């Protein structure tokens with residue numbers, strides 16, 4: 001279990017783009033924070049900064065933190081699943097997932113029976129046993145995504161950073177993956193930070209949301225606080241209705257303006273809610 005705190009994180013990308021502009025967040029051990037926002041808002045950049053993969057200003061701390069300052073020590077507490085993982089096409093799924101054990105291997109780098117058992121367990125939980133001998137290059141998009149998640153879980157992290165973990169998955173596998181992560185969170189105290197485009201899923205699984213707009217925090221708090229139709233209209237330029245589902249969580253549904261007049265009204269509503277553009 002580890003808590004994660006980020007204070008005033010800023011990331012300037014090549015060309016002077018300020019992709020993350022003063023974002024602060026705190027996730028308690030065993031908590032789930034979802035980072036939301038439109039394309040280009042800075043979600044992936046923020047996650048890469050939290051993972052220590054790109055230079056940033058500000059502070060990111062884990063409590064308790066890694067045992068040392070090296071990447072190996074960090075990899076024992078933190079796993080990061082990129083939005084578009086690069087998978088070596090010739091490698092078999094099982095061998096790739098076994099790479100998740102690398103931070104724990106001894107001098108000779110040979111995985112032991114314990115590592116192999118753990119990997120089999122993860123493959124089973126993600127329904128990948130039947131694909132374990134297949135080369136990564138032959139997998140479908142959703143299968144690739146599950147294989148990449150399996151590798152991250154094989155790392156047995158205390159903090160898991162997931163960048164759009166469900167985009168390529170069908171509905172059943174989306175639910176399976178999110179439920180699995182939630183189970184690990186409840187049973188093992190795994191701390192989760194995920195980006196998600198599915199706002200309803202974010203509300204169902206995360207206890208805290210951070211909504212980014214052009215690198216800045218537009219809203220933060222519980223799902224019902226953050227996910228209002230006005231705010232979604234302003235930040236995503238989308239027309240939605242927000243209802244409460246059976247568990248009391250907000251459920252976001254796109255609304256299609258069904259007539260030209262309604263559409264004109266809707267667009268003017270969106271314009272009214274749009275924050276001023278940067279010069």
Ligand SMILES: Nc1ncnc2c1ncn2[C@@H]1O[C@H](COP(=O)(O)OP(=O)(O)OP(=O)(O)O)[C@@H](O)[C@H]1O
Nearest residue numbers: 013014015017019038039040041042043044045046
């Ligand atoms: N290496 C780079 N050089 C210059 N600009 C970059 C670089 N990487 C990202 N950007 C820009 O930074 C901004 C934020 O990108 P980022 O990938 O963090 O967005 P995002 O919120 O994850 O979007 P999406 O929902 O599409 O995944 C974008 O405008 C993007 O074009």
Ligand SMILES: [Mg+2]
Nearest residue numbers: 043044045083
């Ligand atoms: Mg992204």
